[in-house]
Amino acid sequence: xxxxxxxxxxxxxxxxxxxxxxxxxxxxxxxxARSLGVVPGTATSMIKxxxxxxxxxxxxxxxxxLTDEGxxxxxxxxxxxxxxELFLVKTLGLDWSEIHExxxxxxxxxxxxxxxxxxxxxxxxxxxxxxxxxxxxxGKMRQRKLVALSRCRVGAKAKVARITDxxxxxxxxxxxxxxxxxxELTVTSRLPGADATGIALGESAPLTLxxxxxxxxxVEEC
Amino acid sequence: xxxxxxxxxxxxxxxxxxxxxxxxxxxxxxxxARSLGVVPGTATSMIKxxxxxxxxxxxxxxxxxLTDEGxxxxxxxxxxxxxxELFLVKTLGLDWSEIHExxxxxxxxxxxxxxxxxxxxxxxxxxxxxxxxxxxxxGKMRQRKLVALSRCRVGAKAKVARITDxxxxxxxxxxxxxxxxxxELTVTSRLPGADATGIALGESAPLTLxxxxxxxxxVEEC
DNA sequence: GTCTGGACTTTGAGTGCCCAAAATGACGGT
DNA sequence: ACCGTCATTTTGGGCACTCAAAGTCCAGAC
Numbered sequence: 001x002x003x004x005x006x007x008x009x010x011x012x013x014x015x016x017x018x019x020x021x022x023x024x025x026x027x028x029x030x031x032x033a034r035s036l037g038v039v040p041g042t043a044t045s046m047i048k049x050x051x052x053x054x055x056x057x058x059x060x061x062x063x064x065x066l067t068d069e070g071x072x073x074x075x076x077x078x079x080x081x082x083x084x085e086l087f088l089v090k091t092l093g094l095d096w097s098e099i100h101e102x103x104x105x106x107x108x109x110x111x112x113x114x115x116x117x118x119x120x121x122x123x124x125x126x127x128x129x130x131x132x133x134x135x136x137x138x139g140k141m142r143q144r145k146l147v148a149l150s151r152c153r154v155g156a157k158a159k160v161a162r163i164t165d166x167x168x169x170x171x172x173x174x175x176x177x178x179x180x181x182x183x184e185l186t187v188t189s190r191l192p193g194a195d196a197t198g199i200a201l202g203e204s205a206p207l208t209l210x211x212x213x214x215x216x217x218x219v220e221e222c
Numbered sequence: 223x224x225x226x227x228x229x230x231x232x233x234x235x236x237x238x239x240x241x242x243x244x245x246x247x248x249x250x251x252x253x254x255a256r257s258l259g260v261v262p263g264t265a266t267s268m269i270k271x272x273x274x275x276x277x278x279x280x281x282x283x284x285x286x287x288l289t290d291e292g293x294x295x296x297x298x299x300x301x302x303x304x305x306x307e308l309f310l311v312k313t314l315g316l317d318w319s320e321i322h323e324x325x326x327x328x329x330x331x332x333x334x335x336x337x338x339x340x341x342x343x344x345x346x347x348x349x350x351x352x353x354x355x356x357x358x359x360x361g362k363m364r365q366r367k368l369v370a371l372s373r374c375r376v377g378a379k380a381k382v383a384r385i386t387d388x389x390x391x392x393x394x395x396x397x398x399x400x401x402x403x404x405x406e407l408t409v410t411s412r413l414p415g416a417d418a419t420g421i422a423l424g425e426s427a428p429l430t431l432x433x434x435x436x437x438x439x440x441v442e443e444c
Numbered sequence: 445g446t447c448t449g450g451a452c453t454t455t456g457a458g459t460g461c462c463c464a465a466a467a468t469g470a471c472g473g474t
Numbered sequence: 475a476c477c478g479t480c481a482t483t484t485t486g487g488g489c490a491c492t493c494a495a496a497g498t499c500c501a502g503a504c
Contacts, residue, residue: 005461007460007461029483030480030481038462038463040481041464041465041482041485042463043482044482044484045484046460049460061470061481061483092339092340094336094339102336106331106332106336109327110328111327113320114316114328117310121314229490251452251453252450260491261494263452263455263492263495264493266453267454267491268491268492271490283451283500
């Protein structure tokens with residue numbers, strides 16, 4: 001198997017993440033194109049390429065699904081990405097909300113050797129600054145059972161575990177409100193009419209989140 | 223001026239280094255091709271490109287020379303490369319002799335922001351693990367006046383300042399003999415017939431170096 | 445002055461990736 | 475059964491970079 005170009009690496013990574021988002025269904029070309037920022041025609045021809053080279057299975061007008069080979073490459077990229085994010089934040093002190101794009105560039109350039117040195121330096125961490133799990137070197141990723149904040153029952157105490165959106169503005173917001181992973185909170189109200197969830201954090205004033213936002217915040221022990 | 227692709231960055235960097243090696247003479251196409259690992263035809267057409275885009279001046283059958291614009295890009299790449307090398311050695315504990323290729327990959331991927339964070343983390347260093355000077359962010363590079371070990375007079379005391387060869391085997395050798403930058407030594411003999419220089423390092427047994435090797439080791443205060 | 449070897453340049457072709465726009469197919473509404 | 479819509483696929487073309495091989499030029503030998 002020829003080693004993937006960095007474009008291919010990106011395709012495989014995004015397909016994996018999309019597949020994960022939608023419960024292992026084949027991923028539609030439109031979705032691939034949107035994730036990669038290319039026009040649909042480009043996605044189609046690129047996906048055929050991936051299929052021809054054994055990284056994916058392609059069913060016309062249905063979608064694409066990674067082979068085991070493809071999944072391995074994808075998990076390796078995700079590992080790189082998340083380790084880099086953690087490294088940038090913890091070691092170089094970069095801002096939480098800025099690191100996604102940086103890691104996006106670097107993930108294709110770091111060698112296995114450098115990656116392992118970083119992994120050791122960080123103490124073999126299991127999750128990145130957003131709470132996303134870091135796959136191990138052999139491609140295993142531990143899955144915690146987390147619940148979206150938008151689904152917690154009123155009165156529940158919960159701990160923020162993961163933010164499933166890399167958008168810089170959203171991350172800024174989460175940071176400003178003190179909702180980073182690790183934070184403990186209580187769900188105080190649910191207003192289905194207003195499409196909102198109310199929460200309280202320790203001392204500070206209560207806070208209301210729209211469902212759209214509350215869906216992107218995953219917590220432990222709802 | 224469109225921003226350079228990473229291939230262009232490599233060309234500019236290598237031209238700069240070649241120009242520096244040979245005292246600012248225009249660099250021949252053969253030299254460019256050899257440095258970049260491409261066939262001569264490729265070098266010619268690429269250089270024309272650089273010229274068309276304002277980074278270099280090209281005189282057919284003479285050679286190429288960087289413009290001020292080109293030099294700025296080149297110095298920036300050299301800065302990246304050397305900061306990365308230092309970072310890999312000092313922070314991640316990688317081996318001296320392995321870092322050149324790593325940095326070669328990474329130098330195109332690190333953003334200005336990450337680079338500055340690394341620079342700060344390392345305490346604004348002025349030279350890399352090989353003793354090569356690190357240009358400042360605005361493209362100035364301090365030049366120490368160094369002398370090749372092969373030219374030191376017999377009896378001189380000197381301090382190793384710079385190793386001008388990135389070849390992994392040679393670096394291994396230098397390390398094994400304890401000749402890394404910073405080491406103090408005395409020139410004990412010169413054997414022009416045998417094409418060699420004898421040196422002594424503190425306690426350990428004296429050592430003889432061929433001229434080829436002694437030329438690649440630069441020292442202070444010959 | 446001519447010849448010749450080696451450096452250099454040109455030409456033609458290929459790869460990987462991308463887009464725009466036209467063609468095709470599938471699916472719900474009528 | 476037919477239509478329109480919209481996702482998808484196909485087609486044709488472009489850009490950046492590469493090589494192989496044929497052509498050109500120059501300098502030094504004779």
